[in-house]
Amino acid sequence: MPELLATPPAAAIDHHVEVRGLATVLGGKTIFDGVDIDIPRGQVTAIMGPSGCGKTTLLRHLTGQRRPDAGSIRVDGHEVPRLSRQALFELREKIGYLFQNSALLTDFSVFENVAFPLRQHLRLPEALVRNIVLTKLQAVGLRGAAALMPDELSGGMARRVALARAIIRDPALILYDEPFVGLDPVALNQIVKLIRTLKNTLGLTSILVAHEFSAVSRVADHVYLLAGGKIVAHGTPAELARGDSPWTRQFFGGEADGPVPFHYPARDYAADLGFPVAGRP
Amino acid sequence: MSGARRSSVAGDALAQIGACGLFLLQILAAVPGSLRHFRETVRQVWFVGAMSLVIIMTCGLFVGMVLGLQLYYVLSIFGGTAALGTVVSLSLYRELGPVVTALLFAGRAGTSMTAEIGLMRATDQLSAMEMMAVDPLAYVVAPRFLAGLVALPLLTCVFNALGIFGAHLVGVSWLGLDNGMFWSNMTASVDVWKDVINGVWKSVAFGGVVALIAVFQGYTAPPTSEGVAYATTRTVVSSSIVVLALDFVMTAFLM
Amino acid sequence: MTQQRRSYQIGTGLFIVLGFAALGYLATQTTSVANFSQGPSYTLEASFTNIGQLKLRAPVKLAGVRIGSVESISLDPSHLDAVVRLAIDQRYDEIPDDSSASIFTSGLLGDQYVGIQPGGSPDMFKDGDQFVLTQSSMQLEDLIGKFLVSGSPPKPADAAPPAAEEKH
Numbered sequence: 001m002p003e004l005l006a007t008p009p010a011a012a013i014d015h016h017v018e019v020r021g022l023a024t025v026l027g028g029k030t031i032f033d034g035v036d037i038d039i040p041r042g043q044v045t046a047i048m049g050p051s052g053c054g055k056t057t058l059l060r061h062l063t064g065q066r067r068p069d070a071g072s073i074r075v076d077g078h079e080v081p082r083l084s085r086q087a088l089f090e091l092r093e094k095i096g097y098l099f100q101n102s103a104l105l106t107d108f109s110v111f112e113n114v115a116f117p118l119r120q121h122l123r124l125p126e127a128l129v130r131n132i133v134l135t136k137l138q139a140v141g142l143r144g145a146a147a148l149m150p151d152e153l154s155g156g157m158a159r160r161v162a163l164a165r166a167i168i169r170d171p172a173l174i175l176y177d178e179p180f181v182g183l184d185p186v187a188l189n190q191i192v193k194l195i196r197t198l199k200n201t202l203g204l205t206s207i208l209v210a211h212e213f214s215a216v217s218r219v220a221d222h223v224y225l226l227a228g229g230k231i232v233a234h235g236t237p238a239e240l241a242r243g244d245s246p247w248t249r250q251f252f253g254g255e256a257d258g259p260v261p262f263h264y265p266a267r268d269y270a271a272d273l274g275f276p277v278a279g280r281p
Numbered sequence: 282m283s284g285a286r287r288s289s290v291a292g293d294a295l296a297q298i299g300a301c302g303l304f305l306l307q308i309l310a311a312v313p314g315s316l317r318h319f320r321e322t323v324r325q326v327w328f329v330g331a332m333s334l335v336i337i338m339t340c341g342l343f344v345g346m347v348l349g350l351q352l353y354y355v356l357s358i359f360g361g362t363a364a365l366g367t368v369v370s371l372s373l374y375r376e377l378g379p380v381v382t383a384l385l386f387a388g389r390a391g392t393s394m395t396a397e398i399g400l401m402r403a404t405d406q407l408s409a410m411e412m413m414a415v416d417p418l419a420y421v422v423a424p425r426f427l428a429g430l431v432a433l434p435l436l437t438c439v440f441n442a443l444g445i446f447g448a449h450l451v452g453v454s455w456l457g458l459d460n461g462m463f464w465s466n467m468t469a470s471v472d473v474w475k476d477v478i479n480g481v482w483k484s485v486a487f488g489g490v491v492a493l494i495a496v497f498q499g500y501t502a503p504p505t506s507e508g509v510a511y512a513t514t515r516t517v518v519s520s521s522i523v524v525l526a527l528d529f530v531m532t533a534f535l536m
Numbered sequence: 537m538t539q540q541r542r543s544y545q546i547g548t549g550l551f552i553v554l555g556f557a558a559l560g561y562l563a564t565q566t567t568s569v570a571n572f573s574q575g576p577s578y579t580l581e582a583s584f585t586n587i588g589q590l591k592l593r594a595p596v597k598l599a600g601v602r603i604g605s606v607e608s609i610s611l612d613p614s615h616l617d618a619v620v621r622l623a624i625d626q627r628y629d630e631i632p633d634d635s636s637a638s639i640f641t642s643g644l645l646g647d648q649y650v651g652i653q654p655g656g657s658p659d660m661f662k663d664g665d666q667f668v669l670t671q672s673s674m675q676l677e678d679l680i681g682k683f684l685v686s687g688s689p690p691k692p693a694d695a696a697p698p699a700a701e702e703k704h
Binding site for chain 2: 063065089090092093095097099100101103104105106116117120121165
Binding site: 331438464477 | 559
């Protein structure tokens with residue numbers, strides 16, 4: 001059924017992240033059942049799929065916040081599930097993570113939020129901290145908002161501040177968890193532009209978890225389609241858009257019914273309404 | 282049926298106590314790491330200590346005044362009003378000061394700790410710290426625990442001082458008790474170690490217990506608004522019960 | 537930002553100072569510590585045949601006013617007397633040298649203290665002087681014992697408790 005999965009990962013490509021045979025069961029529900037993913041270095045890879053298919057869980061696995069039941073996850077050559085807490089923290093210092101709800105620290109101003117990772121890990125002169133923070137805020141267009149508190153920001157602004165915080169230490173890998181959710185078209189375009197700029201100027205490896213295909217197709221170099229605990233399709237956005245498997249048709253073609261059923265599993269409709277069903281009294 | 286339910290309630294309570302104890306070990310393990318965030322501890326002492334001063338001082342004053350009135354009445358029956366200062370100060374130092382301050386502290390600072398940490402969990406701020414390679418136990422939890430440990434004894438001392446002042450106000454200024462009698466009887470029978478310092482030890486223990494329960498409830502609260510609200514209620518209920526029970530145990534040991 | 541941080545640090549500092557000030561006040565002004573005279577003092581000695589429950593730092597009073605405290609208690613091996621050294625505040629330096637020292641109990645069951653009854657001598661006590669006249673502690677047990685024994689002469693050998701029963 002997976003249409004493009006057969007292509008073996010080319011050995012020549014340098015993979016920043018390699019996932020092999022990932023399997024996870026959460027609360028009795030199978031989230032992943034033998035998932036293989038390769039994230040090429042310096043490119044934007046999108047993980048797409050219907051809501052609740054475990055996209056955020058995948059990011060938690062990649063960053064060691066949750067251990068998978070089986071499988072191997074290699075980030076920069078480190079086997080994440082086997083790292084000690086100390087080694088995990090060292091690895092995370094080189095990873096940026098953009099949370100779906102921004103997760104800014106409510107006690108601190110925008111400036112202090114962005115400066116937080118610097119202050120926690122490095123002892124830099126105040127003037128240098130100020131320069132770095134203002135540079136990153138300028139990059140997301142919010143230098144003027146440095147003195148605001150998080151509760152004074154709109155959703156789009158908060159996400160851009162969180163992005164500035166995620167890149168404050170110049171990570172090599174950045175993970176975006178649903179960066180487009182709940183944004184108006186203007187804010188969405190700003191985020192799309194930022195993701196593209198970061199990739200082009202800093203050569204960041206980016207992993208994007210999302211379900212808005214129109215936005216994803218403008219930034220992603222590769223797309224993995226995740227459904228039912230497996231990778232059901234994989235390729236460039238253009239390949240997936242003209243793909244003709246039922247999965248891609250439903251997901252990118254906008255059909256309401258398909259492999260992802262419209263109806264939640266239920267008993268027989270007629271029986272539920274109290275009508276006599278053939279074969280039963 | 283009801284027996285089974287009762288045993289599961291007991292099991293839940295035991296599990297909570299066990300989880301809380303393990304959490305204490307985790308916090309203690311994180312304390313050395315939290316020294317790097319010393320500034321955060323200072324900030325928490327400010328929030329839970331200095332910001333509670335007004336309520337503590339007001340309550341201390343009124344408790345002292347009520348004690349002054351009540352005991353003056355009772356002592357006057359036996360012609361022993363001269364002992365007013367002694368009785369007020371002893372009951373404040375040994376019991377009322379540490380216990381009432383701890384209960385007020387649970388309501389004022391404990392709930393805000395629980396709600397704050399619970400909301401930080403619900404809004405992914407704790408996960409964000411994890412992802413920025415900052416240990417939330419060392420950065421968020423341990424400083425609040427330490428702040429409780431430091432702030433409550435200090436608040437208790439302020440409470441006691443205001444209580445004595447309130448009793449003096451009522452007994453001496455209003456009811457006309459002799460000033461020298463009030464103080465000399467007090468100084469003659471209050472002992473620094475047995476009364477004042479033992480009371481301080483009690484409040485150190487209460488500070489640790491209240492802060493532990495507050496951060497535990499916040500840290501383990503379900504990340505929803507009801508979860509946080511329920512955890513906040515539980516902080517007040519459990520810490521009040523534990524403070525009163527621990528007070529009995531410590532009184533038995535310290536007497 | 538830095539300004540804000542500074543202000544709460546100052547506030548926290550004030551809070552901690554206030555808390556310790558309150559502790560210091562409670563510990564020194566409202567407890568028996570307040571009774572330890574810190575000022576300059578001179579020492580007098582008094583011998584008693586029995587000091588009862590007298591403790592170190594017990595008050596020394598003259599006419600009911602506290603003028604010093606018990607500095608040390610020791611046994612004189614040659615006379616088998618208790619030697620009590622009293623530290624008297626320097627400002628009370630006009631105590632006649634024929635004054636007498638007694639051990640009293642405050643109230644019926646209270647703590648014991650040393651009381652001084654002034655004499656009429658024109659000479660005053662100097663540092664290191666000794667009381668000539670002393671009266672030992674009144675032992676409550678002895679008093680009760682004497683009273684009960686005298687109250688039931690037929691059985692002088694019997695101890696107090698049976699005697700008490702007979703009275704019923």
